[in-house]
Amino acid sequence: MNHKNCGCEEFQELERGFSRRGFIGSVLAVGGGLLLTDASGLQYAMAATGDTNTDVVITISMRGGMDGIMAVQPLGSPRLRTLRPNLSFDDSATLSLDNHFGLHRNLKAFKTLYDQGELAVVHAVGTPVGTRSHFDDQNSLELAAYNNPGLASGWQNRYLTEVGATDVLAGISTTRQRPVTFMGPASAAVFENTQDVVIQGLEAVKRTDYLNVLRDLHSKNTHQWGRTAAATITSAERLAKVDSATNVVYPATILGNRLKVLASLIKSGIPVKTANVDFGGNLDVHSDAGPLTGTMANNFTDLSESIAAFKADIAQDWKRVTIVTITEFGRRLQENASAGLDHGWGSAMFVTGGGVKGGKVIANWPGLEDANLRDGDLAVTLDYRHVLAEVMRYRGGMTSANLSNILPDFKPSDLGLVRNIV
Amino acid sequence: MGNSKDLALESAALAKLANGFDPTERANFRRLGFKAWLEDQLNPKKPENEFVTTAMANFVASNLSLAKTAKTFPYSAKKGTVGDEVIQTTILRRLYSSRQTYETLVEFFNDLIPVPVTVDTISRIQYDRDVIRANALGHYPDMLLASSRAPGMLYYLNGATNTRKHPNENYGREILELFTVSTKYPYVQADVVTAAKVLSGIGWSRASMSLVVNPKNHFQGPVSLLGWSDPNPGNTVGQILATSESMIRHLALLPATAQAFSHRMARRYVSDNPTDALISAMAKTYLATNGHIPSVLKTMAFSAEFASSGGGKLKRPSEYLNSTVRALGLRLSGPIQAGDPTAPFYFAGSPLGAIQKQLSVQGHEPFRWPFPNGYPDNEQAWTTMTGQVQRWNLSASLAQGLRGTGFSTVDYRSMLPATAKTPDAITTALATRIFGAPLPPDDHKTIVALVSKADISKPGIDNISVWASTATSLFFARPEWNLR
Numbered sequence: 001m002n003h004k005n006c007g008c009e010e011f012q013e014l015e016r017g018f019s020r021r022g023f024i025g026s027v028l029a030v031g032g033g034l035l036l037t038d039a040s041g042l043q044y045a046m047a048a049t050g051d052t053n054t055d056v057v058i059t060i061s062m063r064g065g066m067d068g069i070m071a072v073q074p075l076g077s078p079r080l081r082t083l084r085p086n087l088s089f090d091d092s093a094t095l096s097l098d099n100h101f102g103l104h105r106n107l108k109a110f111k112t113l114y115d116q117g118e119l120a121v122v123h124a125v126g127t128p129v130g131t132r133s134h135f136d137d138q139n140s141l142e143l144a145a146y147n148n149p150g151l152a153s154g155w156q157n158r159y160l161t162e163v164g165a166t167d168v169l170a171g172i173s174t175t176r177q178r179p180v181t182f183m184g185p186a187s188a189a190v191f192e193n194t195q196d197v198v199i200q201g202l203e204a205v206k207r208t209d210y211l212n213v214l215r216d217l218h219s220k221n222t223h224q225w226g227r228t229a230a231a232t233i234t235s236a237e238r239l240a241k242v243d244s245a246t247n248v249v250y251p252a253t254i255l256g257n258r259l260k261v262l263a264s265l266i267k268s269g270i271p272v273k274t275a276n277v278d279f280g281g282n283l284d285v286h287s288d289a290g291p292l293t294g295t296m297a298n299n300f301t302d303l304s305e306s307i308a309a310f311k312a313d314i315a316q317d318w319k320r321v322t323i324v325t326i327t328e329f330g331r332r333l334q335e336n337a338s339a340g341l342d343h344g345w346g347s348a349m350f351v352t353g354g355g356v357k358g359g360k361v362i363a364n365w366p367g368l369e370d371a372n373l374r375d376g377d378l379a380v381t382l383d384y385r386h387v388l389a390e391v392m393r394y395r396g397g398m399t400s401a402n403l404s405n406i407l408p409d410f411k412p413s414d415l416g417l418v419r420n421i422v
Numbered sequence: 423m424g425n426s427k428d429l430a431l432e433s434a435a436l437a438k439l440a441n442g443f444d445p446t447e448r449a450n451f452r453r454l455g456f457k458a459w460l461e462d463q464l465n466p467k468k469p470e471n472e473f474v475t476t477a478m479a480n481f482v483a484s485n486l487s488l489a490k491t492a493k494t495f496p497y498s499a500k501k502g503t504v505g506d507e508v509i510q511t512t513i514l515r516r517l518y519s520s521r522q523t524y525e526t527l528v529e530f531f532n533d534l535i536p537v538p539v540t541v542d543t544i545s546r547i548q549y550d551r552d553v554i555r556a557n558a559l560g561h562y563p564d565m566l567l568a569s570s571r572a573p574g575m576l577y578y579l580n581g582a583t584n585t586r587k588h589p590n591e592n593y594g595r596e597i598l599e600l601f602t603v604s605t606k607y608p609y610v611q612a613d614v615v616t617a618a619k620v621l622s623g624i625g626w627s628r629a630s631m632s633l634v635v636n637p638k639n640h641f642q643g644p645v646s647l648l649g650w651s652d653p654n655p656g657n658t659v660g661q662i663l664a665t666s667e668s669m670i671r672h673l674a675l676l677p678a679t680a681q682a683f684s685h686r687m688a689r690r691y692v693s694d695n696p697t698d699a700l701i702s703a704m705a706k707t708y709l710a711t712n713g714h715i716p717s718v719l720k721t722m723a724f725s726a727e728f729a730s731s732g733g734g735k736l737k738r739p740s741e742y743l744n745s746t747v748r749a750l751g752l753r754l755s756g757p758i759q760a761g762d763p764t765a766p767f768y769f770a771g772s773p774l775g776a777i778q779k780q781l782s783v784q785g786h787e788p789f790r791w792p793f794p795n796g797y798p799d800n801e802q803a804w805t806t807m808t809g810q811v812q813r814w815n816l817s818a819s820l821a822q823g824l825r826g827t828g829f830s831t832v833d834y835r836s837m838l839p840a841t842a843k844t845p846d847a848i849t850t851a852l853a854t855r856i857f858g859a860p861l862p863p864d865d866h867k868t869i870v871a872l873v874s875k876a877d878i879s880k881p882g883i884d885n886i887s888v889w890a891s892t893a894t895s896l897f898f899a900r901p902e903w904n905l906r
Contacts, residue, residue: 191808228810286580287583
């Protein structure tokens with residue numbers, strides 16, 4: 001990026017003094033030119049943790065390492081075009097957001113949300129410790145407790161505890177295995193389709209008798225399997241009544257289907273507090289990344305159109321939903337010989353929903369010159385936990401005390417991403 | 423096999439070192455004793471049974487070389503055909519092979535150095551057969567080397583496009599992180615790049631279906647990582663292959679690899695959190711035997727920790743299905759269609775297709791995990807609402823003989839003595855027959871109470887079978903059956 005054009009020369013300075021733990025006090029919203037204060041200067045909302053006053057906080061897990069630069073390209077950067085002859089675009093081929101950044105053209109539905117003030121972009125964001133390992137970075141991303149190796153629960157699980165959720169269906173992961181973010185003491189339901197969790201019953205005995213015996217048989221078992229069985233039975237019986245019909249046409253993709261399932265729960269009044277939805281597409285594009293017609297182009301269409309369909313489907317419930325996309329790392333700045341991108345560090349996040357103060361790109365943009373990069377990667381100048389903390393604080397009614405339990409040893413800063421729900 | 427300790431070991435061994443017991447395997451175990459039974463299981467020459475041998479002959483691509491497969495219709499045109507075949511033959515052998523421990527090892531290694539079936543699908547049988555199965559009773563360094571040169575892995579982790587000018591780090595990273603030393607070893611980014619450089623220029627030709635080594639694409643010059651170095655002249659195909667082999671063998675035999683390998687294996691077979699002592703004992707064997715897989719497995723299996731580990735680990739969906747089917751002695755519901763893979767329902771019509779679908783719903787269809795770390799292997803990951811409901815439903819479907827499971831129905835009359843005529847007697851007799859002992863009194867009572875409520879009022883109904891199927895539906899829904 002040309003720093004003269006973006007008016008952020010001062011961050012050349014910042015970058016030189018960049019240290020992993022030293023940047024929090026200097027967060028800048030490039031789009032609005034807004035300089036934010038550090039954590040010590042903030043007045044935090046103290047919303048009650050009542051049932052009706054919290055959003056459904058949804059993470060869309062972009063597993064595999066989403067390239068943030070291709071999603072949200074810095075404009076006016078001849079260097080980017082040089083380093084990525086195949087995997088970057090002329091500025092005019094992107095959907096310009098603020099003259100500094102342009103969305104990938106297939107994120108058209110995101111541009112609409114952005115223009116409506118319901119989508120914000122956070123850039124050069126990521127985990128505090130980038131290892132370039134999918135598994136280590138994904139694991140630590142979901143544990144979100146970087147100085148607490150003994151803590152074996154995921155952050156969404158701790159959020160459920162802090163929000164006072166007692167209903168198993170308060171936490172939903174539309175996956176076939178439990179993700180780390182939902183591991184821990186709080187219950188959460190894991191299923192991909194509601195028809196997968198219909199208990200069929202036995203032919204010769206009454207359903208209620210059968211279900212009671214199932215409960216009995218599990219009641220003394222101390223494994224998680226046994227401890228969660230009774231809640232599974234109760235929840236399955238409730239889910240059997242959920243109407244999954246919709247007039248909205250979703251993309252015929254894994255994400256489209258998963259969001260459709262989630263929408264049906266929300267519309268049916270299931271009191272979901274937080275959900276994890278795995279994206280399901282291939283983001284690990286070491287070769288043939290497909291910027292215009294292939295893999296990544298399709299990913300962006302899928303992501304943005306699935307969310308647009310979700311919004312249309314849940315209609316008035318959109319105002320109590322906040323969606324955050326999250327990835328374990330971005331990709332290397334320079335493309336490789338296979339027209340692909342190796343593992344990197346900094347990436348971008350999208351935050352969208354009825355309570356989002358959108359229409360802006362929030363970034364402490366580090367620049368793309370060699371000196372700005374970390375080992376060839378876009379530097380992370382903003383810890384992803386700031387984004388999560390703000391969403392949980394203002395849309396989930398979390399106090400500072402709650403947040404310090406969910407994100408231990410972390411001092412969140414206010415980025416101006418969302419309105420207070422109260 | 424008299425005392426409870428022997429029974430505990432028998433049940434742990436058959437649940438962990440086999441896909442569950444069936445009457446034949448339990449008899450074998452009792453006849454031979456644990457040590458001789460495991461030696462027999464690990465004998466590379468142990469013959470396969472007639473059923474599996476005959477069934478396997480129906481699968482065409484499994485019996486062809488990769489080059490031949492690629493030229494043979496429909497594999498040459500229909501990408502998914504080989505994929506379905508390797509999935510279904512895997513399911514078949516897990517269920518019915520006489521070489522049960524071998525099949526568990528094949529599963530273990532397909533998770534340790536995995537290639538998803540969606541990647542270069544045409545070669546997935548080759549990967550399973552020539553990389554995994556060919557070496558599962560051999561040495562891990564040999565398997566790792568074969569894997570590094572297999573088309574599936576070359577395409578999956580981008581070795582096929584890894585060149586001197588632009589080393590593709592994908593495989594270089596994972597061979598360190600997942601396949602050898604793990605991130606517990608403090609390797610650095612430069613080591614990842616070095617591993618990629620050493621392997622650069624080693625690719626695959628789809629035209630000739632063979633490895634191609636191009637010195638022009640190979641990084642030439644001295645290389646070193648993790649205590650290994652090589653002048654790496656890289657001028658000839660032979661030099662390039664020799665250098666890369668030397669590096670892979672070095673990595674595969676590092677103490678950190680022995681630890682990481684042993685940890686993965688102990689986690690698979692013993693418990694989610696095996697002790698350091700067990701891992702170290704296994705690692706010692708690994709290093710002393712140059713990574714001889716059966717030797718490491720035996721160190722683990724003959725440990726006190728293994729003997730007392732029964733019932734502590736949650737079965738994954740495939741293990742649940744296999745062990746339930748085997749315990750009930752179920753066969754496939756129909757024949758596997760023979761011979762003609764161009765027939766429209768070659769796979770869809772097979773009972774194995776229904777089983778494949780069931781595993782898919784539970785998120786555990788063979789070779790479908792998209793990432794190179796293999797399917798999760800811990801209790802929390804698999805304790806899901808889907809998992810619980812699907813297992814209860816599967817138990818009910820199999821026990822009641824519902825259509826669509828892919829399996830035969832249970833002939834309860836043949837399993838019960840004529841004297842068993844009440845819900846109580848039937849429940850006792852069936853549990854004893856299947857598990858070797860009656861259920862714990864509380865569970866027995868709970869189940870009998872439900873069985874007694876079964877509706878047997880329909881004219882002509884066989885009350886014995888209704889009672890038996892109701893009881894059996896609950897036997898395999900018990901949480902204890904989900905643990906091994």
